[in-house]
Amino acid sequence: MANYGAKVSRAGYDVKTAADHQLLWSSSFPTLTVAFTGVLASGANFQHGLGYEPVFLAQGYGSLSGGFGSIDYTDQQPRVSVDTDKIYNEMPDTIRYYIFFRAIRTSYTAPVVNTTAISQSAVSQDYGFKVSTEGVNVKTATLANLVSFSGLSLAGQAVRQVLVHQQGYEDNIGTTSTKTYNHSLGYKGLFFAYRRIHGQSKYYIVYTRSDIQIPPGSITFVYRTSMSSSSLTLTKSSDTDTTDFAYIIFKDQF
Amino acid sequence: MSNYGMKVSLPGKSITSTDARDYLLWSKYKPLKTYITGTVNYTMPSEAKSQTCFTIATVTHNLGYLPLVVLFWQTGSLSSGAYWEAYNGLSESAYSTILPAAGVNDFKIQYFYDILVSGSGNTGLAGTQWTFTYYIFIETGELS
Numbered sequence: 001m002a003n004y005g006a007k008v009s010r011a012g013y014d015v016k017t018a019a020d021h022q023l024l025w026s027s028s029f030p031t032l033t034v035a036f037t038g039v040l041a042s043g044a045n046f047q048h049g050l051g052y053e054p055v056f057l058a059q060g061y062g063s064l065s066g067g068f069g070s071i072d073y074t075d076q077q078p079r080v081s082v083d084t085d086k087i088y089n090e091m092p093d094t095i096r097y098y099i100f101f102r103a104i105r106t107s108y109t110a111p112v113v114n115t116t117a118i119s120q121s122a123v124s125q126d127y128g129f130k131v132s133t134e135g136v137n138v139k140t141a142t143l144a145n146l147v148s149f150s151g152l153s154l155a156g157q158a159v160r161q162v163l164v165h166q167q168g169y170e171d172n173i174g175t176t177s178t179k180t181y182n183h184s185l186g187y188k189g190l191f192f193a194y195r196r197i198h199g200q201s202k203y204y205i206v207y208t209r210s211d212i213q214i215p216p217g218s219i220t221f222v223y224r225t226s227m228s229s230s231s232l233t234l235t236k237s238s239d240t241d242t243t244d245f246a247y248i249i250f251k252d253q254f
Numbered sequence: 255m256s257n258y259g260m261k262v263s264l265p266g267k268s269i270t271s272t273d274a275r276d277y278l279l280w281s282k283y284k285p286l287k288t289y290i291t292g293t294v295n296y297t298m299p300s301e302a303k304s305q306t307c308f309t310i311a312t313v314t315h316n317l318g319y320l321p322l323v324v325l326f327w328q329t330g331s332l333s334s335g336a337y338w339e340a341y342n343g344l345s346e347s348a349y350s351t352i353l354p355a356a357g358v359n360d361f362k363i364q365y366f367y368d369i370l371v372s373g374s375g376n377t378g379l380a381g382t383q384w385t386f387t388y389y390i391f392i393e394t395g396e397l398s
Binding site: 005006025026027028029030031032033034035037039057059060094095096098100101102103131132133134143144145146147148149153157159160161162190227252254 | 396
């Protein structure tokens with residue numbers, strides 16, 4: 001069967017030879033499309049009504065750091081979750097959430113077309129591919145209002161859409177377990193991971209939970225997700241629950 | 255008003271599908287877009303501190319609004335090689351905390367710890383090598 005479709009490379013990369021992660025997008029690889037975004041007060045929920053548990057991100061205010069990005073939580077695990085109908089903020093503070101048109105419980109592996117990175121050439125002329133969102137003039141749209149943009153950010157880096165490489169999920173993982181999920185990227189890729197207590201409906205983002213024990217220097221992890229050039233590993237220790245775990249790995253390179 | 259724009263479906267999916275999951279690009283919806291990404295190498299300080307939040311690194315983004323951010327870290331102090339670990343905040347009651355702190359024009363990686371890092375007989379984290387990878391997205395992280 002013929003290989004056909006469409007692809008756009010990022011500024012400075014030859015579209016014919018660019019590696020997968022050097023593309024702006026390719027019709028061979030899914031991306032994360034924002035379904036909903038908004039602000040949720042502590043204790044509130046929002047009904048997304050998608051009928052599946054969606055990939056999501058959230059962030060809030062960290063009183064320790066005085067900045068945004070932290071999600072404060074109890075029991076050293078974040079308390080923002082989704083089920084097939086809603087997103088829930090169980091944090092003590094307001095959060096910003098992003099819900100994507102992508103199910104957490106998805107088994108998917110993208111084709112690996114090209115992992116050999118090429119050098120970025122100097123961009124001497126302003127040309128490329130740009131699509132604005134509905135109702136926004138493409139000539140004056142800000143980066144935030146562009147659906148797709150092959151150019152450079154104000155910081156000089158290429159603006160890019162995250163490209164999905166692999167997704168998977170596994171249910172009923174024991175209280176102390178190590179699970180390894182191989183990928184074929186050949187480099188460490190950006191990833192998000194989600195978990196829920198087996199038998200319950202809400203998925204939470206997995207952030208490494210660590211305790212620096214007294215005396216200092218002894219690090220104990222309960223949940224630990226780690227990425228290598230060949231696999232994503234979930235390590236559980238001293239947990240009290242069996243877990244359903246899901247992950248999404250992107251072609252974006254660490 | 256006419257319904258016009260641009261759509262690109264994924265392999266095997268009809269361009270007439272009404273399910274947004276079937277599309278790579280649909281001008282009706284915005285994708286998640288990275289703005290700046292980078293890596294910071296850091297050696298934990300040897301001096302003893304307590305109840306201190308200090309800045310490991312500051313990245314200027316100049317977006318003029320709070321962006322969505324994601325932070326990963328890796329430490330060589332662990333056995334069996336080094337790993338990248340998803341990390342985007344931690345309980346304020348923990349002994350030790352990595353704190354991503356996005357601002358209107360910059361992003362700080364901060365460290366808070368409530369223990370003595372070094373002292374007689376304690377190995378601590380002093381001198382350990384840490385690596386951070388951050389993603390600053392175009393999407394806003396504003397809370398209003």
